[in-house]
């Protein structure tokens with residue numbers, strides 16, 4: 001009888017632990033409200049004329065009175081973000097893009113940076129003509145020693161949805177860049193790039209520059225949806 005009770009108790013505890021972990025991880029994966037790219041007209045592309053949608057993102061080195069941390073319900077992540085000065089993408093990492101469209105994303109980058117481990121990630125990949133504009137100048141990559149972050153869309157490996165891979169290296173701001181009252185560069189980098197979406201699908205994206213905390217700086221904001229990783233939903 002005692003043994004049976006023990007077995008039942010073990011199972012109950014096991015279920016609670018597993019269920020609790022799932023709830024915890026799901027909560028950790030919660031993202032800010034989605035932002036949708038706005039269709040602004042039509043554009044001529046190598047695939048013919050397509051709807052043209054635009055989306056603006058910014059990268060901040062830390063939150064401040066002027067720029068709040070990502071709006072997620074994960075209070076622990078938010079307090080760590082404030083105390084450890086986590087960098088983040090804003091206004092959201094939860095991106096909605098129209099299917100079969102030319103999408104132009106503009107990133108305004110206020111953070112510093114350094115050397116990226118894999119120089120491949122300092123190359124522009126997956127855009128319409130293989131380039132992006134950096135402060136108005138067309139480039140196919142940047143110096144691997146002066147990377148701030150990357151914006152890298154990829155898909156779940158087991159997925160059967162259309163192929164979508166985009167890698168955009170985002171350059172760092174120099175240590176001597178003049179800053180405003182909140183400590184952000186007065187003259188941030190602006191990166192603009194365009195790519196074509198296919199059928200609807202669900203993708204993930206993240207930053208591949210080691211801008212986080214912990215082991216090889218891939219912890220903290222690097223593994224937090226809302227900060228340096230998120231989702232791309234093609235609808």
Ligand SMILES: [Cu+2]
Pocket residue numbers: 087148149150207208209210211228
């Ligand atoms: Cu980053």
